[in-house]
Amino acid sequence: MPVCxxxxxxxxxxxxxxxxxxxxxxxxxxxxxxxxxxxKGKVVRxxxxxxxxxxxxxxxxxxxxxxxxxxxxxxxxVLMGTLAKDFNQAVNQGDVVxxxxxxxxxxxxxxxxxxxxxxxxMSGDNACxxxxxxxxxxxxxxxxxxxxxxxxxxxxxxQKYTYVGLGDLKTGSVVNVYGVVVFFKQPFKSRGTExxxxxxxxxxRLAHDNTVNFCSSLKITDQSNQKIGCTIFCEKLEDHxxxxxxxxxxxxxxxxxxxxxxxxxxxxxxGFSVVTFDGAVxxxxxxxxxxxxxxxxxxxxxxxxxxxxxxxxxxLIPSVPTTPLSAVQPKAYFDLTCQLLAKAPLDTxxxxxxxxxxxxxxxxxxxxxxEPNVTVGPTSFSTDRENLIADILVYDNHVEFAxxxxxxxxxxxxxxxxxxxxxxxxxxxxxxxxEVDHLAFHLHGGTAYGRGIRVLPQNSPDVQELKxxxxxxxxDDELNDSALLEIWGTPPESLASLRASERNCTHDxxxxxxSELKRFNLGRVHHVRAQLRSYKxxxxxxxxxxxxxxxxxxxxIPDDEVVAHLFLEASKEPGPCSAPPWLLxxxxxxxxxxxGSLKRALTVHxxxxxxxxxxxxxxxxxxxSTLEETRQLASGYQNIVPVRSSGxxxxxxxxxxxxxxxxxxxxxGCRRCSEPALRELCTEGVxxxxxxxxxxxxxxxxxxxVLLMAFEVQDATDxxxxxxxxxxxxxxxxxxxxxxxxxxxxxxxxQTMDSLxxxxxxxxxxxxxxxxxxxSRTEDDGGQKQPSYQICHTAFTxxxxxxxxPEPA
DNA sequence: GGTTAGGTTTCG
Numbered sequence: 001m002p003v004c005x006x007x008x009x010x011x012x013x014x015x016x017x018x019x020x021x022x023x024x025x026x027x028x029x030x031x032x033x034x035x036x037x038x039x040k041g042k043v044v045r046x047x048x049x050x051x052x053x054x055x056x057x058x059x060x061x062x063x064x065x066x067x068x069x070x071x072x073x074x075x076x077x078v079l080m081g082t083l084a085k086d087f088n089q090a091v092n093q094g095d096v097v098x099x100x101x102x103x104x105x106x107x108x109x110x111x112x113x114x115x116x117x118x119x120x121x122m123s124g125d126n127a128c129x130x131x132x133x134x135x136x137x138x139x140x141x142x143x144x145x146x147x148x149x150x151x152x153x154x155x156x157x158x159q160k161y162t163y164v165g166l167g168d169l170k171t172g173s174v175v176n177v178y179g180v181v182v183f184f185k186q187p188f189k190s191r192g193t194e195x196x197x198x199x200x201x202x203x204x205r206l207a208h209d210n211t212v213n214f215c216s217s218l219k220i221t222d223q224s225n226q227k228i229g230c231t232i233f234c235e236k237l238e239d240h241x242x243x244x245x246x247x248x249x250x251x252x253x254x255x256x257x258x259x260x261x262x263x264x265x266x267x268x269x270x271g272f273s274v275v276t277f278d279g280a281v282x283x284x285x286x287x288x289x290x291x292x293x294x295x296x297x298x299x300x301x302x303x304x305x306x307x308x309x310x311x312x313x314x315x316l317i318p319s320v321p322t323t324p325l326s327a328v329q330p331k332a333y334f335d336l337t338c339q340l341l342a343k344a345p346l347d348t349x350x351x352x353x354x355x356x357x358x359x360x361x362x363x364x365x366x367x368x369x370x371e372p373n374v375t376v377g378p379t380s381f382s383t384d385r386e387n388l389i390a391d392i393l394v395y396d397n398h399v400e401f402a403x404x405x406x407x408x409x410x411x412x413x414x415x416x417x418x419x420x421x422x423x424x425x426x427x428x429x430x431x432x433x434x435e436v437d438h439l440a441f442h443l444h445g446g447t448a449y450g451r452g453i454r455v456l457p458q459n460s461p462d463v464q465e466l467k468x469x470x471x472x473x474x475x476d477d478e479l480n481d482s483a484l485l486e487i488w489g490t491p492p493e494s495l496a497s498l499r500a501s502e503r504n505c506t507h508d509x510x511x512x513x514x515s516e517l518k519r520f521n522l523g524r525v526h527h528v529r530a531q532l533r534s535y536k537x538x539x540x541x542x543x544x545x546x547x548x549x550x551x552x553x554x555x556x557i558p559d560d561e562v563v564a565h566l567f568l569e570a571s572k573e574p575g576p577c578s579a580p581p582w583l584l585x586x587x588x589x590x591x592x593x594x595x596g597s598l599k600r601a602l603t604v605h606x607x608x609x610x611x612x613x614x615x616x617x618x619x620x621x622x623x624x625s626t627l628e629e630t631r632q633l634a635s636g637y638q639n640i641v642p643v644r645s646s647g648x649x650x651x652x653x654x655x656x657x658x659x660x661x662x663x664x665x666x667x668x669g670c671r672r673c674s675e676p677a678l679r680e681l682c683t684e685g686v687x688x689x690x691x692x693x694x695x696x697x698x699x700x701x702x703x704x705x706v707l708l709m710a711f712e713v714q715d716a717t718d719x720x721x722x723x724x725x726x727x728x729x730x731x732x733x734x735x736x737x738x739x740x741x742x743x744x745x746x747x748x749x750x751q752t753m754d755s756l757x758x759x760x761x762x763x764x765x766x767x768x769x770x771x772x773x774x775x776s777r778t779e780d781d782g783g784q785k786q787p788s789y790q791i792c793h794t795a796f797t798x799x800x801x802x803x804x805x806p807e808p809a
Numbered sequence: 810g811g812t813t814a815g816g817t818t819t820c821g
Contacts, residue, residue: 183816190812213812267815417819444820445820446818
């Protein structure tokens with residue numbers, strides 16, 4: 001038996017043959033006698049089981065000597081044959097193993113992984129792995145949260161939780177519960193832990209006493225028909241239950257029972273975690289959580305489904321969870337699912353949200369007039385669209401939340417009130433008389449009745465439905481902003497230090513005003529000083545494009561849904577399929593996108609060249625995976641090329657899908673300029689296999705990520721639209737490729753744009769830009785020559801802070 | 810290893 005699992009609770013060393021002696025991993029070298037020696041360590045990484053040929057497996061794992069963090073105490077272990085297969089089944093990441101019967105080889109990856117310079121090779125009858133397991137804990141409720149390995153790991157802990165029915169709760173205990181949500185409030189700011197009286201008494205303030213805390217309030221029920229109030233305090237919003245509507249199901253771990261007002265309530269306690277499920281019968285049982293370590297098994301799935309059907313039979317869930325604008329009744333309170341188009345802070349206690357849901361309200365709606373320069377998002381819309389837009393006034397505590405909303409966000413607004421014949425409204429100007437039959441939408445201050453706003457995730461079914469309703473309407477092409485240009489003075493020279501950008505070109509020319517510039521001939525470079533009046537698109541993903549340097553075409557990044565569909569279609573093509581001779585086939589486990597789902601094997605192809613060099617993580621050709629699975633696997637392999645079977649042959653996917661996944665980065669090829677084919681890569685002597693090498697081998701013309709934005713700039717004389725494109729990277733100081741893959745780079749762009757065009761700030765406060773503009777002529781669709789301006793040789797420089805606070809680190 | 814809140818509107 002090559003893999004030997006020691007009995008539960010066996011002490012370390014139990015049942016390991018006595019003639020074997022343990023040596024420290026750090027002492028392993030090619031020169032020592034390893035007969036009758038063992039090494040012991042914790043499995044810190046467990047690679048996938050790879051099928052090399054019929055019934056020949058290979059698996060790589062890293063074990064680390066416990067109590068030691070030094071690199072040389074972690075060693076690669078390569079398992080072959082049945083041992084690899086058995087190890088894959090019996091051993092989990094985190095297990096402590098003892099290995100015997102190994103041989104010592106040179107680690108080919110020492111420079112890369114900085115682990116032990118040797119590796120252990122284990123194959124044949126002598127090789128044996130002993131696994132020591134700790135006894136399972138008696139009381140699962142007293143355990144800390146189960147931590148799962150890195151994202152790639154597909155293990156699900158075997159730990160079991162017990163759940164107490166809501167009818168069986170006893171005071172003074174810590175329990176795990178399930179329940180159907182019958183009432184909820186979105187997380188709201190609590191007073192926090194800074195207690196003024198305490199502070200005065202102690203005159204000492206500890207750092208953690210100052211933290212803001214959020215509080216969620218909900219009421220749940222189950223088959224016992226008990227309705228139990230729950231209060232959740234967490235500093236982080238993402239740790240709160242993600243409840244979208246009544247009927248959602250929550251599972252909470254480690255809540256304590258308390259007696260309050262003659263009934264039992266639940267409050268989160270140390271180690272608390274919560275997952276939420278949609279309450280609709282028949283939909284996927286997908287846990288909503290931001291936690292990476294969810295324990296979720298078949299039993300949980302069953303519990304959720306039982307609660308769903310019980311709730312359905314009890315008519316707990318309202319038939320119409322939210323009201324479309326078309327069905328809004330005057331004086332009524334209602335929940336609205338909508339998309340935010342624009343917003344404008346009106347005063348410190350009130351913000352205007354301009355939303356739509358694709359339906360038209362039969363009542364005349366109040367329209368709030370605001371100054372264009374306080375509006376975030378488009379300042380005007382086509383008349384057709386305007387007719388569908390509802391203006392919502394949100395007050396007090398909701399103003400702060402509204403600050404974080406971005407045009408384009410999908411929202412659910414709870415307990416909105418339709419007020420007929422509205423009286424005074426901030427921002428309403430005399431140009432619009434207050435008419436009695438207007439309906440105004442107010443989100444009053446406070447959190448009573450669950451009043452609040454929630455951003456819905458893109459993948460929620462309600463958002464999908466909303467998108468369909470909205471897509472039925474044509475897009476507004478141009479913003480017909482007829483607002484008169486407000487005149488702002490050009491800054492005096494002494495304010496030059498407040499400029500937010502500088503030119504780095506070599507043109508030595510005097511700045512001109514925008515109106516002068518427009519009179520000059522095209523085809524030359526100009527310098528201007530201007531402020532950013534507006535820009536588009538506001539959504540970064542709409543600014544990111546793919547550009548082909550060969551045919552100069554520009555295209556949008558394919559929509560995730562479209563790509564996901566391509567992967568799905570590709571996976572449906574049945575085998576068998578012949579792979580070229582330079583590829584070896586094997587199988588790996590698909591990551592589970594749903595913890596309850598069954599294990600699925602995916603076919604992978606590896607180049608025999610790379611395989612012989614033990615470079616199996618550097619490039620794989622992956623078949624039959626979904627987009628999400630490919631993404632997840634990309635954290636474990638340097639390069640993943642998705643492939644499919646087509647007409648019995650192995651081919652690449654359609655070029656609408658990325659042809660390559662490199663970590664978080666995806667690469668696309670030009671459909672026009674590529675001649676894709678599966679050709680062998682020459683990797684000998686190539687240290688880093690990257691997108692260029694792969695694209696070249698596969699006959700793909702690589703598309704470049706570019707950022708394309710239109711800046712509307714203004715000075716005292718005129719406005720002008722200028723494109724930022726070729727020099728966007730030097731303007732923002734981050735590459736579009738980074739922006740496509742990395743949140744930090746995205747934040748950097750958002751911060752830059754916010755400082756150039758502060759949401760809610762007046763134009764007067766905006767920094768001035770020193771710009772180098774290239775004026776040229778481009779043809780529009782009708783073949784007409786149009787002037788076009790491009791921002792070049794200009795870099796954003798952070799305008800100096802106006803207050804004296806030190807810069808944050 | 811524990812406080813915060815502990816549903817219930819309606820003013821703008």
